[in-house]
Amino acid sequence: MNLKLEKFCPKDFALYFLLVNDIRVMQMITERILEPNEAQDDFIKILENNRLHECFGSYKILSAETNxxxxxxxxxxxxxxxxxxxxxxxxxxxxxxxxxAGQVSASLVETAKKQQQLTKLVAIIDPKNAASRKILINNEFRTREFIDFDGLPGEILELNLR
Incomplete structure (x- = not known):
């Protein structure tokens, strides 16, 4: 499938909420869905972060053919x-x-490699998420450490870009 990435903008909250309000998506992230007000707060932070740099931020994954x-x-x-x-x-x-996810991850790694300021990429996953670990390992990430995120298990993987 041909994909394109576009930065989230203020009118995209409903799209973001589709994900964070689905327990199947959130099971390996927070183990719970986000309530609307919590999701709105997170979305505001996403929009603020998107303004830091034109090449970095949070993106909608879209079908290139059908949008x-x-x-x-x-x-x-x-x-x-x-x-x-x-x-x-x-x-x-x-x-x-x-x-x-593999296609998007590879694309983001290539984008990161082109940015001279970056020396490292990190990714945080639930240690039980074998599919995400495989995608990251295939993109040359390596496990850095296992840590606890407010009672939830986490595995930090990293990719040195230099």
Missing amino acids: TYIGFAKLEIKETNSEEAELGYMILPEYWGQGI
């Missing part, structure tokens, strides 16, 4: 001059198993 919404992808920095970015994605369940 159909497929999911969320991010290549997120914490501040304008960050040397590290976080790669992540959420895909609507009806598109699981089609190679979309």
Whole structure:
């Protein structure tokens, strides 16, 4: 499937909410859906982060042919001059198993490699999420550590870009 990535904009909250309000999507992220007010707060932070740099932020994953919404992808920095970015994605369940997360991840890694300021990419997954681990390992990420995120297990993987 041909895909395109477009940064989220203020009118896209309903698309974001489709993902974070689906327990199948959120099971390996927060183990619960986000309530509307919590999702709105997160979405505002996404929009603010999108303004830090034109090449980094959070994107809608869309079908290039039909413009159909497929999911969320991010290549997120914490501040304008960050040397590290976080790669992540959420895909609507009806598109699981089609190679979309792998395709998007590879695209984001290539984007990161072109940005001279970045030295490292990180990704955080639930250690039980074998599919995401495989995608990241295929993109040359390696496990850095296992940590606890407010009672939830997490595995941090990283990719050195230099």
